[in-house]
Amino acid sequence: MLLGEFEYLMLTAAVRLGDDAYGVAIRQGIEEATGRPCSLGALYTTLDRLEAKGFIKTWMGNATPQRGGRPKRMVRVTAKGIQAATDFYGAVMRVSRGVRWATR
C-alpha cells in the first residue's frame, strides 16, 4: 500500500524522533522540513489513518508540567510502517532517476 506524501513526512519525522515522537514534536519536524505550517487537524487525522493502516502505534504518555499537566499522544512506527515508508522512498527515487529539477 503506497503512502501519501503527508503520511510519508509524518512517518519519517516519527522515526527520526524515536522514543520522543509525539504530536507537537512531529509537527515541528514536518514544519522545519517543508517550511509550511502543519495544522493539528491534519496531524491528528493522519495519525488516526496511519494507525488504522497499522503503520504506527499510539498511546497516551505521561503528563508534564510544560503541557499544563496534560499527556502526550506518543507515536511509534511499526515494522509495517517502516516497510511502507521504504517502499514510498524507493518509488520516489526510482521515478526521479534521470530527472533534473534544479532551475537554471
Add this chain to the structure above:
Amino acid sequence: MGHKVSRGPAMRRICWWSVDRVSRLLEPDERDAVRGDLTESGASGGSALREVLGLVVRRQAALWLDWRPWLALVGVVVPLGMLLGLVSRNWADGSAIYAWLYVNNWTWGFVEIPGARRDLADTIVRFTLNSLTLIGWSWTSGFVLGSLSRRTTWANGSLFCLAAFGGTLAIATVGSQNPFNAAVFSLTFYSTVWPIILLTVLVALPALAGMRQTFRLPTLPLLQTFLWAVLIAILTARAKRGSGPLGLLSLLIMWPVGYMIATAGWQRWRGTAPRAG
C-alpha cells in the same frame, strides 16, 4: 486607550473559553493531547481556537461517512422535526383560544355552573394529554436521534430544533385564520409567544432530554422500552381520534418506537446489558 489595554486579556479569555467548549466535541484522550500540544507550543488564544476548530470540523466530517447520521437526518430530523413543529403549532393555536377564554375572560361561573365546570375540566384534561403526547413523541425522536449516532447528536440535534422552529413559525393554522378568533390572535402573546413557549417546552426540551439520555444509556432495558412503546401507542391513538394533521405523524412516530424496541430486543438477545455509549 484604556479600552485597548483591557481588551487583550478579555479576548484571550474568550478564545480559550471557546477552545475549551469546542474541544469537548473531541474524544477525552484526544482532547487532553490536543490541549497539551497547544499549551506546550505556546499557541495564542486565536490560533488555538483555529486549530481546534479545524480538527473538530475534520472529525465531524469523517463521522458523516457512516450511514447512521444520515439515517438520523433523513428519518428523524427532517420529517419528525417538521411534523412535531407543525403539530405543536396546531395545538398551540387550538389551546390559545381556550386559554384566552379562561384566562383573559375569567369568571367564577366557569366553576360554579356544572356544565361550564365540565367543559373546563375537559379542556384541562385534553390540554394535559396533548402536552404529554407531544412530550412523549419528542423525547422518543430525540432518543432515537441520539442512539443512532451519538457523536453527531449536536449537529443533528441543532438541525432538529431548526426544523421544528423553522417549519412552524411562518405558517397560519385554520384556528388563527378564523375571523371569529380575531380577538385571540390579535394579541401578540397568543399569536407569537404562546406557540414558541409550547414548541420549546413540549418539543425542543424533551427532544434534547431524549438525546441527552443516550449519552448515559444508549439503549433502554427491554421491559422499560416495551412499556414506553405501549404508552406512546395509547397516547397516539387517543390524539389521532382528535383533530389535527396526525395521520402521517402517527405512522412516522412509530418507526422510532419500533427502532427502540428492536435495539432493546437485540441487546437482550445478545445478552449484553445496556451501557453508556
